[in-house]
Amino acid sequence: MLAAMPPTPASSPNKGESLIRDRGDACPGALRLHRADDGLLARLRLPGGLLTARQVEVLGVAAEGLADGNLSITSRGNVELRGLGDACGGELSALLADAGLLPSERHERVRNVVASPLAGTDGIGHADVQLWARDLDGLLCAEDWTPRLSGRFLFALDDGRGDVAGLGGDVTLIAESGGTAVVGVRSVSFRIAGADAPRAALAAAKAFLAAASAAGNGAWRVAELPAGQTVDLGGALEEAGVGAVRLGAGGGGSGGPAVPGGPAVSGGLVASGGSAVSGGAGGPAVSGGLVASGGAVACDGSAVPGDLVASGGSAVPGGSAVSGGAGGPAVSGGLVASDGSVAPGDLVASGGSAVSGGSAASGGSVAFGGSGDRAAPGGSGGGSSDGGAVAGWSGRPGTASPGGPPPGVIGRAVSVYAPLGRVTVAQWRALLPLPTDELRVTPWRGLVIPGFGDEGAARERLTALDRAGLLADPDSPWLGVGACTGRPGCAKSLADVRADAAPGHGSLPVHWSGCERRCGHPHGDWVDVLATGDGTYEVTLHTGGSTIPVTGDTLTETVTTARTTTKPTATR
Incomplete structure (x- = not known):
């Protein structure tokens, strides 16, 4: 019987010392295959998650004829094929190249680009960053120099709604209203013309390579640079001929650029339309009619009328303040309280969430849609159908927080999720035909089909995908549940975690891992269920940069406690 056990206290050997990389990364690609216990593994980069109908067909053929009949979706919106035979490499590469999925063999592992999956589809956001992804x-x-980038180096292209800005990109682009954008590396940010965004991202990557070379520690990612090692983003932009204005330093981090006085990231979330975020994750920020509370960021200057002040998790219009904790009252006049209740009118984010386009979120995620509907605590929220939200969204989470669109019909797009991040060939083919010859694979292991002619056609497809076994219902108990490959496919795994993973509702994503590498775990706040090798699992809550062990009488009870409590107290 599976059981939970108290976690072993974490140790941090060499804490404070710089990481030293004495080799290149071993990330698999479409050509560099990884040998696992279930055969060879290929990882195919999909910049922006974009696939044409022809490419969807080809991947289905490859999965059925060369692999194990499944396609796995990664936390960067890429696709993996497992169970490949030893002699399949040439046939696989020929298939992929013929479909346009291998534009350059030398560069295939550095095409790591995530982009807002609903960009250009729902009227939210300030630019179609999917076009930026193609250009980048x-x-x-x-x-010639870009193959020197690690296969783990990540570009995050956010259209201003705050979804992918919190995914830990090494280079982050954030679209603004008015045709401008912000490019950021670590806490350094510059405002640029939106048309220059792809070139600016490339220049930022070049600046990182120069910094990594100067540091001499073999860093694969920006976060691995030694403390004090700067990335000369300004110099790189100037060299590339990109006009840029430096923005003030602030409390950003690996989640993206911090930009007081303009678009910003605080705690991995985005403010745009002239708003400002100051201080750390717990401090209030007010500017230009926007409010941030408890580390949350409001996006889009139209979201909140008037000047607002946040204090301790509550917000009111008119420049006054309400103190109090996260459980503060709902405030009328177009606000949402941190408990998730929403007043009519435009809405404000509270409790570590991001808001875009007048929608509301509470508890660490983004709400999609118009005003007047209840926010989704800890998940993607609802709104009116003409605002692009899922009618009847019940407030349960998506597969990661913040950011992923909920399952359902969103405007004229259909959003579904892969159970435990994996789909069969039959489920994959059910995604076809594509109304606009485009499928978007998301970093939350979801799939978005944009461009349906009307809501009826979209709902018909959603029903078909539900019948095929994809997660199309916002009430599915499998939403928010993820797992690594586990046994028998991975030699390092201590358990068959995909068989052990249990469904259940909760405000945080949960990830089941077979070993301490925790492959594919979510970003932000999440629940870690780690196999110990003796039939038990350790359960730990990762929140706000802290790790909190959680125990209980049964494993199911322990995981539920961790997923539904912001900061649970460990029990004996």
Whole structure:
């Protein structure tokens, strides 16, 4: 019988010392295959998660004829094929190249680009960053120096709604209203013309390589640079001929750029439309009619009328303040309280969430849609159908927080999720046909089909995908549940975690891991269920940069406690 056990106290050997990399990364690709216990593994980079109908067909053929009949979706919106035979490499590469999935063999592992999956589909956001992703991909493949980037180096392209800005990109682009954008590396940010965004991202990557070379520690990612090692983003932009204005330093981090006085990231979330975020994750920020509370960030200057002040998790219009904790009252006049209740009118984020386009979120995620509907605590929220939200969204989470669109019909797009991040060939083919020859694979192991002619056609497809076994219901108990490969596919795994993973509702994503590498775990706050090798699991809550052990009488009870409590107290 599976059981929970008290976690072993974490140790941090060499804490404070710089990480030293004495080799290149071993990340698999479409050509560099990884040998696992279940055969060879190929990882195919999909910049922005974009696939055409032809490419969807080809991947289905490859999965059925060369692999184990499944396609796995990664936390960067890429696709993996497992169970490949020893002699399949040439046939696989030929299939992929013929479908346009291998534009450059030298560059195939550095095409790591995530982009807002609903960009350009729902009227929220300030730019179609999927177009930026295509342009950036072309730039990456055109340069001789870019193959020096690690296969783990990540570009995050956010359209201003705050979804992918919190995914830990090494280079982050955030679209603004008015045709401008912000490019950021660590806490350094510059405002640029939106048209220059792809070139600016490329310049930022070049600046990182220069910094990594100067540091001499073999860093694969920006976060691995030694303390004090700067990335000369300004110099790189100037060298690339990109006009830029430096923005003030602030409390950003690995989640993206911090930009007081303009678009910003605080705690991995985005403010745009002239708002400001100051201080750390717990401090209030007010500017230009926007309010941030408890580390949350409001996006879009139209979201909140008037000047607002946040204090301790509550917000009111008119420049006054309400003190109190996270459980503060709902405030009328177009606000949402941190408990998730919503007043009519435009809405404000509270409790570590991001808001875009007048929608509301509470508890660490983004709400999609118009005003007047209840926010989704800890998940993607609802709104009116004409605002692009899922009608009847019940407030349960998506597969990661913040950011992923909820399952359902969103405007004229359909959003579904892969159970435990994996789909069969039959489920994959059920995604076809594509109304606009485009499928978007998301970093939350979801799939978005944009461009349906009307809501009826979209709902018909959603029903078909539900019948195929994809997660199309916002009430599914499998939403928010993820797992690594586990046994028998991975030699390092101590358990068959995919068989052990249990469904259940909760405000935080949960990830089941077979070993301490925790492959594919979510970003932000999440629940860690780690196999110990003796039939038991350790359960730990990762929140706000802290790790909190959680125990209980049964494993199911322990995981439920961790997922539904912000900061649970460990029990004996």
